[in-house]
Amino acid sequence: MTGNATDTILLAVTGWDPDVWVSEFAKAAPKRKLVLNSTDKDKIRYALVWKQRQGSLAGLPNLDVIFSLGAGVDHIFHDQQIPDVPIVRIVSPDLTMRMSEYVVWQVLDHHRLGMRYRQQQGQRVWHEDRRQPAAHEVNVGILGLGVLGRDAAQKLRALGFRVSGWSRRLQTMEGITTYYGKDGLKDFLKDVDIVVCLLPLTPDTKSILSMSMFAQMKQHGPLGAPTLINAGRGGLQNEPDILAALDRGMLSAVTLDVFNREPLPKDSPLWTHPQVTITPHAAASSSPQALVPEIVAQIESFERGEPLKNIVDRAAQY
Known part of the structure; x- marks a missing residue:
């Protein structure tokens, strides 16, 4: 040297x-x-x-x-x-904080029915009879417990959410239920209401957010069908499967910050789907x-x- x-x-x-x-x-x-x-x-x-x-x-x-x-x-x-x-x-405190801010923002938006209220505002509709579950009734699952995932999990736990996490290898976190490996992924998916994906893109994780995963999620949680937030990499998601899962009611809503092609093509049906929130790869610049x-x-x-x-x-x- x-x-x-x-x-x-x-x-x-x-x-x-x-x-x-x-x-x-x-x-x-x-x-x-x-x-x-x-x-x-x-x-x-x-x-x-x-x-x-x-x-x-x-x-x-x-x-x-x-x-x-x-x-x-x-x-x-x-x-x-x-x-x-x-x-x-x-690995930067600045980058970690930016990602946690994004995750907390989107989790709270879905938890507090932000998408529904924006749609109602656009239609000038007033509904007062929507029950909103408390944070402790909602399980937020973090896919990927690296530096970013662990920090986001801790911040969500501090807000009162039940939080679980999945990683390739065994990890432990105080107050967080953790799973690992292929068998652990099945158990993880059975109890999540909001899934936050912060996985790295590798040959093993490519297109992991697909119909085979969505079919393993519980369908009748406190928010209805589960919600997906992907702020990891676009290659983690099968976009036609996400749209199909939304249309079949297997997912209630999704937030996507990353895409297979960026910028997202203007003719992508994701732009206009009423249950999709899009941000332009801005979660943690x-x-x-x-x-x-x-x-x-x-x-x-x-x-x-x-x-x-x-x-x-x-x-x-x-």
Whole structure:
């Protein structure tokens, strides 16, 4: 490890304005060089990426670390020429809080019949006889108990909801009922009223939000049929199955922040379905002002010989 403050950092992003990242790096690490292309391949020691172009990280002989600029890392693995170096996930208090805010907002909106009241307002209809269950009567299930899922679960528990969580491996949380593995998923689904999906996108989770899952959910809870909120990745959801489940009454409502194609095509029937709430991949946007200092701190600690934090398991792809 021979890093120093003059080593070059590659910013490889698509779909984002790179200027704000460049500006924040100039403030946080003025002695380091940040470039938008890999012309001087042998000088690049670190790569900061978001949906990087295919092959943009290939042929960098001195690359030490790849940093994902978003909470997920599936976008990195779409590139078939990823160098065999550590990949680091972003774990930021700012990002975690933004996601928890989104989850709490949407859970409360469905719990307090927000969609129904907005529809009634549009029709100038006044109904006073709607019973709303108390929070403790409603079980919110979190799919994915990583940093984001655990924080959202704790905040929902503080509001009085019953909260359960599912993960691939066994995890325990005080006050939260946890399940794990394939068998545990079946038990998890039997008792959820609102499902919040915060899973990573991997070969094992692709299209997991599908008819086979919806058929395992209870259909007569305090809110009627269950509600789905997906703020994870678009590839987790089978969108035709979601629409079919809504139309068959297997789901009462859904909130989707992510989609298989983004931006969501204008001809998608999701736009106009009365039981669908759409947000434009805005649940937890990466803030350069919050993330850049943390990345710089990771680089500096790495160069001091300290271990990297939040390294991605390449086999599991998260």
